[in-house]
Amino acid sequence: MSSVEPAGAFRLGDRLVRRLGYGAMRLSGPGIFGPPSDPKTAVAVLREAVSSGVNHIDTSDYYGPHITNQLIREALHPYPDDLVIVTKIGARRGEDASWLAASSPAELKQAVHDNLRNLSLDVVDVVNLRNMLGTEASIEPPLTALADLQRQGLVRHIGLSNVTPAQIAEGRRICKIVCVQNQYNVAYRHDDALIDCLAGDRIAYVPFFPLGGFTPLQSSTLSDVADSLGATPMQVALAWLLRRAPHILLIPGTSSLAHLRENLAAAELNVPDEVRHRLDGLTSQVAS
Numbered sequence: 481m482s483s484v485e486p487a488g489a490f491r492l493g494d495r496l497v498r499r500l501g502y503g504a505m506r507l508s509g510p511g512i513f514g515p516p517s518d519p520k521t522a523v524a525v526l527r528e529a530v531s532s533g534v535n536h537i538d539t540s541d542y543y544g545p546h547i548t549n550q551l552i553r554e555a556l557h558p559y560p561d562d563l564v565i566v567t568k569i570g571a572r573r574g575e576d577a578s579w580l581a582a583s584s585p586a587e588l589k590q591a592v593h594d595n596l597r598n599l600s601l602d603v604v605d606v607v608n609l610r611n612m613l614g615t616e617a618s619i620e621p622p623l624t625a626l627a628d629l630q631r632q633g634l635v636r637h638i639g640l641s642n643v644t645p646a647q648i649a650e651g652r653r654i655c656k657i658v659c660v661q662n663q664y665n666v667a668y669r670h671d672d673a674l675i676d677c678l679a680g681d682r683i684a685y686v687p688f689f690p691l692g693g694f695t696p697l698q699s700s701t702l703s704d705v706a707d708s709l710g711a712t713p714m715q716v717a718l719a720w721l722l723r724r725a726p727h728i729l730l731i732p733g734t735s736s737l738a739h740l741r742e743n744l745a746a747a748e749l750n751v752p753d754e755v756r757h758r759l760d761g762l763t764s765q766v767a768s
């Protein structure tokens with residue numbers, strides 16, 4: 481079993497986490513709604529991630545809803561001391577599996593309590609406020625409500641998700657922000673300048689869809705590079721992110737043990753500079 485230690489570690493809040501973590505969203509059923517067809521494999525994926533050294537798991541109670549958190553509890557509770565579970569609030573699921581905003585103070589409070597109950601925790605390590613209100617919206621009202629829940633001791637640290645630089649600046653005037661979770665991968669690099677900016681403040685950047693999300697990355701350059709390194713395209717995509725900046729924490733998602741092993745082995749993949757520069761040009765060649 482490979483270990484993620486070679487990927488290194490970075491501080492998330494007051495804890496050091498290994499840079500190769502795991503995103504648990506895919507453990508729910510199709511469309512991230514309802515139970516998975518094979519719950520035993522879901523539990524096995526979580527246990528193998530942790531036994532391989534993963535100590536950063538990303539989740540939300542609106543995955544399933546509730547199902548992903550319940551699987552995490554079943555697989556891992558009582559949790560290892562060094563495990564950091566990061567959740568997100570600000571959305572809810574409609575009965576038709578739609579993703580709806582849920583960012584009133586009452587909804588945010590309910591969401592934190594749902595996470596605590598389904599994960600069997602007294603306090604959540606990190607809660608990301610998932611912005612569902614658009615790029616122009618003020619995040620001040622929901623973030624103020626989340627900061628109140630932090631003051632009540634229910635939340636240790638706060639992060640932001642799906643936000644612009646202006647919204648991050650607004651958020652940092654309200655409370656300490658320890659991480660930003662936005663869409664980013666080797667072929668989708670809208671946040672390049674933001675990533676460089678957050679590095680200076682030692683705020684972790686956690687890209688969602690690191691493998692392309694619902695449209696997994698595909699490109700002949702990625703495949704050629706992977707062949708030349710004796711790796712798979714997904715491993716190269718993850719290794720490129722690890723090389724991109726030391727404050728980037730990875731949370732690739734999978735429901736498969738084989739994919740999990742493949743992804744975690746990216747911790748040991750060396751991407752030489754000339755290969756990295758070739759991949760830097762990928763953004764204009766491929767849609768993610």
Ligand SMILES: NC(=O)c1ccc[n+]([C@@H]2O[C@H](COP(=O)([O-])OP(=O)(O)OC[C@H]3O[C@@H](n4cnc5c(N)ncnc54)[C@H](OP(=O)(O)O)[C@@H]3O)[C@@H](O)[C@H]2O)c1
Nearest residue numbers: 503504505538688689690691692693714732733734735739
């Ligand atoms: N803040 C937000 O708004 C937000 C949004 C989306 C996601 N997230 C978080 O980010 C995490 C990562 O995002 P994600 O899971 O949506 O996308 P992702 O990690 O980019 O890709 C996951 C997809 O790639 C497939 N996959 C994984 N490893 C593979 C491999 N080695 N070879 C081929 N296919 C592979 C998975 O299918 P299999 O299951 O078949 O492996 C799944 O369909 C989520 O788990 C979630 O925690 C956050």
